[in-house]
Amino acid sequence: MFHVKTLNHISPACREILTPDRYTISEEMEKPDAIFVRATNMLNYEFNPELLCIARAGIGVNSIPLDRCTEEGIAVFNSPGANANGVKELFVFGLSMASRDLLGAVNWVYHYHNDGVPVEVAMEKIKKQFSGPEYAGKILGVVGTGNVGSLTANIALDLGMTVYAYDPYLSVDAAWKVSRDVKRVADFGALLRSCDYLTLHVPLTDETRDMVDDDAIACMKDNVRIINYARGEVINEDALIRGLESGKIARYVTDFPTDRLIRTKNVVATPHLGGTTIESEANCAVMAAREMDDYLCTGNIKNSVNLPTLVQERSGMARLCIIHRNVPNMLASITSALSATDVNVENLTNKSRGNYAYTVVDVNTLVDHDVIQKIRSIGGILRVRALNH
Numbered sequence: 577m578f579h580v581k582t583l584n585h586i587s588p589a590c591r592e593i594l595t596p597d598r599y600t601i602s603e604e605m606e607k608p609d610a611i612f613v614r615a616t617n618m619l620n621y622e623f624n625p626e627l628l629c630i631a632r633a634g635i636g637v638n639s640i641p642l643d644r645c646t647e648e649g650i651a652v653f654n655s656p657g658a659n660a661n662g663v664k665e666l667f668v669f670g671l672s673m674a675s676r677d678l679l680g681a682v683n684w685v686y687h688y689h690n691d692g693v694p695v696e697v698a699m700e701k702i703k704k705q706f707s708g709p710e711y712a713g714k715i716l717g718v719v720g721t722g723n724v725g726s727l728t729a730n731i732a733l734d735l736g737m738t739v740y741a742y743d744p745y746l747s748v749d750a751a752w753k754v755s756r757d758v759k760r761v762a763d764f765g766a767l768l769r770s771c772d773y774l775t776l777h778v779p780l781t782d783e784t785r786d787m788v789d790d791d792a793i794a795c796m797k798d799n800v801r802i803i804n805y806a807r808g809e810v811i812n813e814d815a816l817i818r819g820l821e822s823g824k825i826a827r828y829v830t831d832f833p834t835d836r837l838i839r840t841k842n843v844v845a846t847p848h849l850g851g852t853t854i855e856s857e858a859n860c861a862v863m864a865a866r867e868m869d870d871y872l873c874t875g876n877i878k879n880s881v882n883l884p885t886l887v888q889e890r891s892g893m894a895r896l897c898i899i900h901r902n903v904p905n906m907l908a909s910i911t912s913a914l915s916a917t918d919v920n921v922e923n924l925t926n927k928s929r930g931n932y933a934y935t936v937v938d939v940n941t942l943v944d945h946d947v948i949q950k951i952r953s954i955g956g957i958l959r960v961r962a963l964n965h
């Protein structure tokens with residue numbers, strides 16, 4: 577039986593995966609084997625030593641202390657792509673909001689005081705001030721063409737835009753999802769110089785933080801319209817506000833309001849709604865629950881953000897799941913520890929990711945505490961777990 581602590585509401589669809597015969601699920605739990613999280617900030621969270629994994633229903637993991645998790649042998653999973661359609665649909669709204677002053681227009685209607693002139697008469701005189709360009713026929717620059725960026729690039733083509741994309745790290749799988757009519761640009765500056773609209777779909781990393789700064793904004797066309805449904809910090813806020821106040825940036829549409837931004841003209845902000853659709857929330861939760869279930873029950877890792885992908889068919893009588901540092905001689909040390917305790921290896925897979933690695937060993941006997949202790953005592957081992965079949 578595994579114990580799962582939920583930090584946020586868990587979609588009922590997950591209960592079909594995390595079934596009561598194998599899982600207890602509760603918001604209050606002192607020693608969980610797994611944590612299920614959607615939006616809670618875990619940066620200062622203290623992990624219990626039994627914790628094996630954290631599954632995040634969503635893509636961004638900047639609210640989880642990944643380095644600390646890996647050091648403590650905790651696998652962290654997210655749900656890539658599961659909310660991409662929700663963000664794409666919000667992007668279509670964002671394009672319209674970036675083009676015309678629809679927010680101002682709606683506010684005007686709802687704040688209109690009829691002092692003798694009915695709204696339907698007054699509006700015909702005022703409406704011109706909410707006008708703006710159509711986006712069809714304009715150039716959209718897409719930064720990051722992963723799960724969300726590829727969908728936004730493709731729909732923008734359908735909406736009649738010319739689409740340029742910049743993504744120096746695009747995986748082969750992700751590249752297949754981008755229409756061949758999207759023009760790839762190798763240089764970020766070249767992308768910024770060409771587009772009328774810019775949309776950001778990169779993760780927040782040390783490299784992408786402030787990637788749009790004063791220099792980047794200076795390269796852009798006058799009256800550029802920027803949509804940011806990635807993370808607020810990918811744009812330097814001081815530079816952004818300078819760009820908006822000078823009129824260089826015609827409008828900024830974002831899912832990440834701050835107290836300063838909502839007081840700045842030409843900002844349209846939603847409260848982190850990108851993945852907030854009924855379907856996205858269920859998709860993310862189900863994907864995260866599957867990854868958690870797979871890891872807890874089989875040791876296989878898919879869509880981890882801190883450990884390598886590793887899937888091995890089950891064989892033998894037991895499986896050892898070992899998280900360790902990526903250092904020389906580790907496999908030899910593990911296999912010698914096993915042969916010293918008369919455990920025969922049926923199958924072994926080892927994958928690394930940066931400074932860390934994961935090894936799965938299927939063996940032909942049941943594994944007892946002594947075997948686990950022997951492996952645990954090898955320098956550089958962060959976590960050993962045995963699954964007796």
Ligand SMILES: NC(=O)c1ccc[n+]([C@@H]2O[C@H](COP(=O)([O-])OP(=O)(O)OC[C@H]3O[C@@H](n4cnc5c(N)ncnc54)[C@H](O)[C@@H]3O)[C@@H](O)[C@H]2O)c1
Pocket residue numbers: 635636656657659660663719720721722723724725742743744745746747750777778779780783784805806807831848849850851852
């Ligand atoms: N507003 C929301 O509710 C919401 C919902 C989903 C995702 N997001 C944000 O959007 C981001 C993207 O989501 P996704 O599902 O498409 O992620 P993804 O991992 O599928 O795609 C990210 C893409 O960015 C590219 N990239 C990384 N660094 C880059 C750089 N320096 N320059 C250009 N491209 C770079 C990667 O190669 C990848 O193709 C997430 O990290 C998350 O922060 C927000």
